[in-house]
Amino acid sequence: MIDFGIVDAVDAEAIGEPGQRTFRLRARSGANYAALWLEKEQLATLGRAISQVLAERSAHRGDPVGEAAAIGSFVTHPDVDMQVVRLGLDFDADTDRLALLADDQAGLERGDTPTFRMEIGRTDALNLVRLIATIVAAGRPLCPLCGRPIQQAGEAHFCPGSNGHSKEVPIPGPDDATT
Numbered sequence: 001m002i003d004f005g006i007v008d009a010v011d012a013e014a015i016g017e018p019g020q021r022t023f024r025l026r027a028r029s030g031a032n033y034a035a036l037w038l039e040k041e042q043l044a045t046l047g048r049a050i051s052q053v054l055a056e057r058s059a060h061r062g063d064p065v066g067e068a069a070a071i072g073s074f075v076t077h078p079d080v081d082m083q084v085v086r087l088g089l090d091f092d093a094d095t096d097r098l099a100l101l102a103d104d105q106a107g108l109e110r111g112d113t114p115t116f117r118m119e120i121g122r123t124d125a126l127n128l129v130r131l132i133a134t135i136v137a138a139g140r141p142l143c144p145l146c147g148r149p150i151q152q153a154g155e156a157h158f159c160p161g162s163n164g165h166s167k168e169v170p171i172p173g174p175d176d177a178t179t
Contacts, residue, residue, distance in 0.1 A: 007119065011071045069124065086103040099118070
């Protein structure tokens with residue numbers, strides 16, 4: 001297991017154009033860097049899970065949160081660079097920190113789990129939740145009937161929600177304001 005301990009900074013990013021993006025969680029602990037590659041839904045679920053754990057278990061729920069530490073210039077070849085197949089979260093109420101546990105396919109097959117571990121302070125965790133929400137929302141617009149991403153321009157969108165019987169519903173563009 002690779003244990004980063006308490007990270008100095010953590011963030012998330014999407015790389016590429018909507019519909020073709022890849023997602024990663026980035027962490028820095030001293031001079032060590034980690035890139036944990038995730039699917040979009042994994043990243044969105046992680047953001048919701050962190051928010052829920054902090055809401056349910058942190059004694060500091062509702063307290064003001066400061067700025068998170070910036071990850072800074074991220075290295076081209078991080079010390080840990082893995083595709084995540086399984087994530088886990090734990091929370092230590094005494095330190096008010098989350099423990100994020102991640103497995104890659106090789107570690108899972110060997111039974112050598114968790115493959116990677118890091119601890120995230122409350123301030124960094126809450127700022128990560130906000131960043132994840134922004135990243136996930138910046139993708140392709142979702143169909144108002146089925147909730148699936150709308151295809152790229154010029155491609156037909158198959159919508160099971162319409163079942164061929166609904167009236168045509170205007171699909172919001174990227175510039176349309178949402179309420």
